[in-house]
Amino acid sequence: MFWDKFVKLCARRNISPSAVCAKLGFGSSTATHWKKGSVPGATSICKIAGFFDVPVSYFSAETVTVNGGIRIPVYGKVASEVPIEAITDIEAYEDISEEMASKGEYFALHISGDSMEPKIGDGDTVIVRRQRDCENGEIAIILVGSEDAVCRRIKKMPCGIMLISDNPKYNPVVYTEREVQTLPVCILGKAVELRARL
Numbered sequence: 001m002f003w004d005k006f007v008k009l010c011a012r013r014n015i016s017p018s019a020v021c022a023k024l025g026f027g028s029s030t031a032t033h034w035k036k037g038s039v040p041g042a043t044s045i046c047k048i049a050g051f052f053d054v055p056v057s058y059f060s061a062e063t064v065t066v067n068g069g070i071r072i073p074v075y076g077k078v079a080s081e082v083p084i085e086a087i088t089d090i091e092a093y094e095d096i097s098e099e100m101a102s103k104g105e106y107f108a109l110h111i112s113g114d115s116m117e118p119k120i121g122d123g124d125t126v127i128v129r130r131q132r133d134c135e136n137g138e139i140a141i142i143l144v145g146s147e148d149a150v151c152r153r154i155k156k157m158p159c160g161i162m163l164i165s166d167n168p169k170y171n172p173v174v175y176t177e178r179e180v181q182t183l184p185v186c187i188l189g190k191a192v193e194l195r196a197r198l
Helices: 002-013 017-024 030-035 042-052 177-182
Strands: 070-075 090-096 106-110 125-130 139-144 150-157 160-164 173-176 185-195
Touching: 002 017, 002 030, 002 042, 017 030, 017 042, 090 106, 090 125, 106 185, 125 139, 160 177, 173 177
Parallel strands: 070 106
Antiparallel strands: 070 090, 106 125, 125 185, 139 150, 139 185, 150 160, 160 173
16 A cells, blocks of 8 residues: 555655655645545656655556556546545556656546547547646646636736637637636646547
């Protein structure tokens, strides 16, 4: 079990689980979720293994694929109430290269709907690098209020932010600076690779 192995490493280093999470940039409630049985994604495990100077395989052989890549979880939806590290409803896994994994934290998302067609279709999977901001024109995964995450292009404006669908039948949606803060409107990451449904 991940939590048991994690606690043993913390005891050896004489550091608390919450302190490790803080040093690695995880949310304040992450350790609590792990203690309750959730398991961090592969890229998070890589960071933890690096912190304690142990091989990734110490936690789980499944985090490293047979071809030497890193396995990341694919979510069907991401909601605002649950941090990504604590999501246990994983639909599948995708493999990314160790080189890609070394450049950040990643997760994957199944796309539902046709708002990003023709480039990204219903049932496709996007690989997402976790980051809090994106440049104009980039495709991002965004949380709006209490809704599930959506995939849209970003356009920043002096008055706020615009979320744009590639499918012309959907109108752009504009959120004011105030709405960005109060709803809130949060960028979870940038879509860096498309894996189309076969």
